[in-house]
Amino acid sequence: MSKKTLIPIGPYHPLQEEPELFKLYCDGEIVKDIKWETGYNHRGIEKLSESKTYEQVFFLVERICGICSNSHPFAFANAVEEIAEIDLTNRAKYIRSIIGELERIHSHLLWVGLAGHFLGYNTVFMWAWKYREPVLDLFEMISGNRNSYAMFKVGGVRRDIEETKIPVIQKILDDVKKKTDLLTGAIMDDPVIHARTKGVGILTKQDIIDYGAVGPTARASGVAIDVRKDDPYAAYPLVNWKVITAETGDVFAKAEVRLLEMYESISIIEQCLKGLKKEKPGEISVKVKEIPEGIGNGRAEAPRGEVFHFVQSDGSNSPARHKIRAPSYVNIATFKKSCIGQTISDATISLAAVDPCYCCTERMAVAYDLKSGDKLMNANELINESVKRTNELKKTIKSKL
């Protein structure tokens, strides 16, 4: 029996944005076993939810994750509306799907960037995150927030998408589509990315079924499950789109599935915008009197896979029991299959390939003078300043040469 070296990644590691501990047991370069420790981020949300009213729970579950902050309210709304047997207006359905798909685009772009970062390919990281920005700006325009949009409530949505905003959304979408073409082309044809991701971190169909993995992780291994198709909710049955799958189950297949899914998302949003024009403005929610006794199983397809919420109501104004299962809960467990037998450098990208949920809530700030209240600098001025300084730096370097 050979000796094994323990290589810890985390709990506070520069590569991980959230605290978690991976223990890699290695023989030389090869990972022989992996253990995962969590709980550093446990906030007791299920218990907390029992002390909030149904309206408040939306804001609570939105804060489970900063990236897919919309998918938890989506699943929760589906669960509660199942208990109370509420039918939404078409306009609310379209708006919900638009928000859900915009989120998928920005989340997948974020993952592509992070994957590039994990591979040491920072150009991809810079590109993907740059192209993600306009999507967040869209969110700010629609909901007032770049993250944690607070758009959902029982029986509908909180804000309407006005007619005047539709051309602006369409224009940004066209732009995102062009950039996605660029990014997809660059990644699919890049020999470095092929060398680093093909045949790495393979999950077979049987692994997916055994671990109950969901979302792009499952679809990249040829298991075509997608809640939007299987158990349709919101406006997904009203529009045309297809489930993207790949067969090989390696990291490349997961990247491929995510990149191609973005096109489907763009197409869904475009169809929803068209549908929105036919509906009467302002009809975004229905009146809800009370939530009767009963249980509801709500699910929604988050960018990472199926989010599941189980709600038990005792007829009062807050849930008696609220169980939440995020997709990473089942996807992270597949590390035992995907990492063992890999080299340490490949293990990191295999870990990242399921897109474990990372929070991203940092945003551009505008600085104000505390005393006078004057704006010191806004985003554009900061960018201009940065460009100016880069040019100055270039000049000095040139003069020295």
Added chain:
Amino acid sequence: MDTELIIEKFKEKFKSDILDTVIKNQRRIIITINPDSILYVAGYLYRTEGFRFIIATALHTKKGFEIHYHFSKDDAGLILNIHVILDKDNPRIESLSNLFNASNWIEREMHELFGIDFLNHPNQEKLLSEGNWAEGVYPLRKEFK
């Protein structure tokens, strides 16, 4: 496959173990079974009918401890809740983790937060609070303040 057909076959096979059936609609069904038969029922759903284990929810109610095992039949869009009611004082049930890995973590979590024992679990360690939580204190039980 038709939801009704699946349920008919299920009822036929586990006639003596079914205590109650609630059919909310074609996509949501709750079947209460005898806890002793959980391993056979889960094995039948997973191996023969191709159900996917989503997650399990434990509840602490007046009846005692309850578990809803959520199974999904993806091509029918069906969520089947297999519901069991466990003993008030000594909640224990057979583990499903030897059948599929998907239930490994959630059973550890339920053991940790509710104090339900999962018999023959391969590794019933704490999942979330290893080393920083008192033994025998279960935060999701109703008496916990």
